[in-house]
Amino acid sequence: MTVRERMANLIHASGRTKGEIAKQAGISPSYLSRILSGDVGEIGGSMQASLARAIGCSIDAFYWQEAYEREIARLASKRYKVHFFSRDELTAVAS
Numbered sequence: 001m002t003v004r005e006r007m008a009n010l011i012h013a014s015g016r017t018k019g020e021i022a023k024q025a026g027i028s029p030s031y032l033s034r035i036l037s038g039d040v041g042e043i044g045g046s047m048q049a050s051l052a053r054a055i056g057c058s059i060d061a062f063y064w065q066e067a068y069e070r071e072i073a074r075l076a077s078k079r080y081k082v083h084f085f086s087r088d089e090l091t092a093v094a095s
Contacts, residue, residue, distance in 0.1 A: 003043070003062045008036050010055050010062075013072045015079035024054035 001009075011021050022032040027050075034040045035047075043051075052059045056075065060067035085093075 001065075001068075004036050004038060006062050006068050007051060007055070010057050010068075010071060010075065013075035013079065014055050014057075015075070016055075021051070021054045025050040 011018060014021070018032050018036075019029045022029040025032070025047075027047075031040070032051075035043060035051075048059050048062060052062070057071040058067060061071040062068070
């Protein structure tokens with residue numbers, strides 16, 4: 001998996017739009033699209049840092065599979081919160 005694919009997947013896992021990520025990173029949505037599509041050559045370190053901050057992940061997630069998997073799981077868990085009701089909560093709702 002390429003760095004650009006990881007970036008795109010991390011953005012998706014964050015639950016935010018590319019426009020929101022671009023704005024927070026200080027770039028235009030079209031420039032972010034060009035980065036992700038490969039139309040922009042090398043992605044500089046400061047741009048990677050800005051994108052990682054905007055996504056809410058570490059730069060390591062762009063390069064290392066273990067960090068990537070950890071960040072995907074963390075971002076997804078923030079996005080899809082699950083609440084398990086206790087017996088008392090269920091009884092109160094049913095009453």
